[in-house]
Amino acid sequence: MRTNTKYIDIYTQIKYDIESGKYPINEKLPQGRILAEQFNVSELTITKAINLLVQExxxxxxxxxxxxxxxxxxSSITKFTPLSGTAALHDGDLTSTIIGFSAEVPTAFIAEKLGIDAETLVYKIIRLRTIKNIPSIIEYTWMPLEVIPNLTTKELQNSIYKYIHDELKLTIKSAHVKISGVRPTALEKAYLKITDNDFLLQQEQIAFLSDGRIFEFSIAKHIPSEFNFETVLIANEHG
Known part of the structure; x- marks a missing residue:
């Protein structure tokens, strides 16, 4: 499968232009048509680059x-650090049960989250994560095959992030995380052994490689007693 990464180059250049002050804070960017002419690409390619900058x-x-x-x-967007994956955060205490694993055409929602075309195949992975013998997390994960190739059940049962780092030699850089409270679905009630009266903490995450590509969109639903989120807030000097 051919991978078109031109939008990554454009994303990187515009990001540099923003950080260097060429495009000051609160300034309007040139229209997509103008940027397409400037970079000699289609407006669709510009849209994909812009989508990454919006997500970041x-x-x-x-x-x-x-x-x-x-x-x-x-930025009010929370960055999750360290970005090491669930297996590393619970080293030695975690086991994984694969509920679903397939390659499929993404929905429009998933394609938008991953910044890919609608015809680009993705892995859809559903796993139960058990921590210290307690069913604790249901993870729904989507990854483009062209970015993370040759996944097998071996990686799913251990650590996908370790496979990305050790085998694919790719560097995982950052993620945008959104936390919310949700009620469980029928599947989640069955695997997590909870009822309609319980709620879950949902962690929605878009994760990036060091080259700017999105390699993962995931929705992890945690039982509250096993959920721990930590970040650093830095005060605005203008207070």
């Missing part, structure tokens, strides 16, 4: 007005 918190779309540079130095 560098720019924001304002309906009817255009795309503007955000104050990325004080």
């Amino acid at each position: 918190g560098y720019i924001v779309r304002r309906r009817g007005s255009g795309t503007f540079v955000k104050d990325f130095s004080n």
